[in-house]
Amino acid sequence: MSLPPSIEMPTEADIIKACKEFETYETRDVMYKVALLHIQNYWEKPVDMADAIGVLLLSWNQQFYRIHKGLDLKRVEDCIIKNMDYLSELKGRTINSL
Template sequence: MTAKDLPGQRVILRGSKAFRKNLPREAMYKTATFLVNHHWGNAREVADGMGVLLLTWNQAFYRYGQFDFFKLERCIEKNMSYLESLRTRNILEFGEADESLVRRLFKGFSAALAIRSGSKKGTQSPVATAKALHLLAPSFLPLWDDKIARGYGCHYAKDPVGKYLDFLWMTKAIATGLSKNLQNGADGSSAIKVIDEYNFARFTRGWVDA
């Protein structure tokens, strides 16, 4: 997807409206977000809270085996100072200086969320990784899935972290075109959340077109 193809505010809001009409409760996302917020600073409890969402949203992947919760806990603990620095930041603040840290976090959490045993042992999920990072820095790091990544021309079969950075830059570009109210989360949802609602409605479910 080129810069001229990126959706504007009118299209984003149409997708967000369709998302909220079809999924008004978002129980699992709200539960996981609450648990991460409530237990922030306690790596073990944060890992458990994230697991509520990851094992539900990514059940097709994790049907081959779960990730190791202790590895996830250690990864959170090891990177807590970095996560603290990103947790309150807005996607509009993302810049080239942040790329190396995003690479570090993406690679670290990809390893921590890999399937722990069985025939698929060690297999990683760029989708689970992005969702985990989003829960940890919800206004700064976007989430994606297979269809969303393909829709943006960022499919992650090769170089997933590089593709995620491309996706992050495009998400920032979209957010830049939103009104100040939306950028600042005036309706209680961050710019990233509203953009994700559009992405899910358009690419994942096909509830709206371009």
């Protein structure tokens, strides 16, 4: 399995550091849980998956998208479509197996 050329795989140390930072600043991960459930329920339906990712991105990065012309959900959908095979390979894995 190879990564698409535009995705750089984070190291284990990068992931651990990011998780610790997240837990420090974000004590409630409700939006993540809702988005994950939506993605699981609508797997292989790129429009619905993009909506779930959009909810997550907009809730976590509201200021960024307000300043930078909003979130283009069509681009998110296109990215999902382009990478669906790779995403399907990753679907059953845990973060520890990556």
